[in-house]
Amino acid sequence: MSQQVFVNLPSSDLERSKAFYTALGATINENFTDENAACIVFSDEIYFMVLTRQYLQTFTTKEVIDPATHAQTSIAFTRDSREDVDSTMSAGLAAGGSEPREPQDYGFMYSRDLEDPDGNILGFLYMAPEAAAKGPEAYLAENS
Template structure:
């Protein structure tokens, strides 16, 4: 069986969050979606579970931080530098906040960061595979 990661995120508005993630290229898996949670699929191995605050409290009684706090930054790799800009700009157009951290351009690596509707921090990045191919030998 393929190893997978399920990232669980508390969201204020499940429908709006689903639309936000769909605009970024995630696909909804209706098998694990109802009126309290939505499974948004990035790849075969990466799934984001959007949970209403009531559903979140079934898993932990720890408080949900407001959007001024940051506990983790979730990073996704993309296969083209231009897709980093596209995803970040799309996030901003759909209600998120682009470039909460300074964009990083190191020539062979490029990344930008945004927050979703609930302030969850995402970094999207691209690495030139040719630049690292010689190091792998």
């Protein structure tokens, strides 16, 4: 059995969250979606459980932060090219997301951040395969 990743995120509006994430290309698993939670499927291995803040609070004794004002995590997804990063961002911005900072271009890696409508931070990045294999310093030394 392959390993799967489930990320739990707070939402103040499940319907808005479902529309946002499906605009990014995810699907909804209706078997695990109700008035408290939505199962967002990115792949056979990666899932977001977008939960109402009240429901997420039942999973912890810690305070559930408001992602509009506090950062707890930043979740990054790779893309196959810089153009794929930009097209994902365009879809996310059109679906109600926001871009909290300028794109980051390190030569070997290009990344952009997208906040969902609740303020949860998603990163989308492309890294040159050679940089991933050799490390950024070796890649930059060879390609300067």
